[in-house]
Amino acid sequence: MSTQHRPINALIAEDEPILSATLQRMLNKLWPELDLSCVVENGFEAVQNALTSMPDVLFLDINMPGKTGLEVAQELAEEWPIDKAFPLIVYVTAYDEFAVKAFETCAADYILKPVSEARLQKTVQRLQSHFQTRTPNVQQPDTGNDLERVITQLRELQQLARPTLTGHPVMPTEKLAVIRAAVGNNIRMIPIEDVIYFEATDKYINVVTAEHSSLIRSSLRELLPQLDPHLFWQIHRSTVVHIKQVKMAHRDEAGKITLTLKHSDDKLSVSRVYAHLFKQM
Structure with missing residues (x-):
């Protein structure tokens, strides 16, 4: 009982x-x-x-x-x-x-x-x-x-x-070199090395660089296989950061990790699922 x-x-x-x-x-x-x-x-x-x-x-x-x-x-x-x-x-x-x-x-x-x-x-x-x-x-x-x-x-x-x-066969995926983002009637060509981080919204991904932010119609599920996993780390269900753009990872008293970036004033939160990426070596 x-x-x-x-x-x-x-x-x-x-x-x-x-x-x-x-x-x-x-x-x-x-x-x-x-x-x-x-x-x-x-x-x-x-x-x-x-x-x-x-x-x-x-x-x-x-x-x-x-x-x-x-x-x-x-x-x-x-x-x-x-x-x-x-x-x-x-x-x-x-x-x-x-x-x-x-x-x-x-x-x-x-x-x-x-x-x-x-x-x-x-x-x-x-x-x-x-x-x-x-x-x-x-x-x-x-x-x-x-x-x-x-x-x-x-x-x-x-x-x-x-x-x-994912329901898809395992296939080699060519890594992205350039992100193409629509800006009005124009297409902005963003070299992948310029990307600081990607942030997923409802139906779009916000591509953030030091100069601007651009929206692309995609999902992280579609984007992640096209990124070099050694350079682009998922740190949250909606955020992927270019690790070379990270200046510092700060852990507060509650254990929450926040990233400071080199070329942006934005602060990025690391979720519990990905906190292990920032354990001291």
Whole structure:
């Protein structure tokens, strides 16, 4: 019998209505005490609702509109309160064995589509076992270490499974030498070495140089494979910086890292997921 004084609550993020309904029906049968009051259809809603409802478990479809399951997990890891236990993540995926091996290492569990009741029962048992080990009336211990563990697993999962999760074959990508940005009726040619940082907005990327800022219609997901990873480091889900343009990395008392740039007065924040890049050598 569970020692929890409140029901375990879960968020389901699945864009296919039939699969979502099937998962809910099976969970209601296998774990009737589980609170399934939060069910969403895309990655944006998953992030918003998770930060509001603070669920104990996340069932994340990998390939969702708006944000992938990995992107949802990353954004939550960046924004999650440090004093709250991070939810257990169960990825729901249709991908092949390569991705499955990554999920086995870097998630609480994974479920292959179509979802089978027998496999879901094993997931439920694994989750229940985790929650039964928690001490009642006591805040989940070492929440900071727990979050750091999740962040480390996310990094590993991104590296192991990114080619499969993007849905595209692994192909050599020619690195960008020049960025072409529309400015009115003109095209501004920006040498890649002049870029200080890229900042993603809703549907555009802001390309910042010492002289100007320019918008290009792209996403970081499309841009990153075209950049030299030795020179351009992702430091936030929406920011990529030219590392040779960084003057100093400052860590405050709370552990937050801020970058000072050589040729810009802008200050760039480094998220938890990428803070390891700036550890002292």
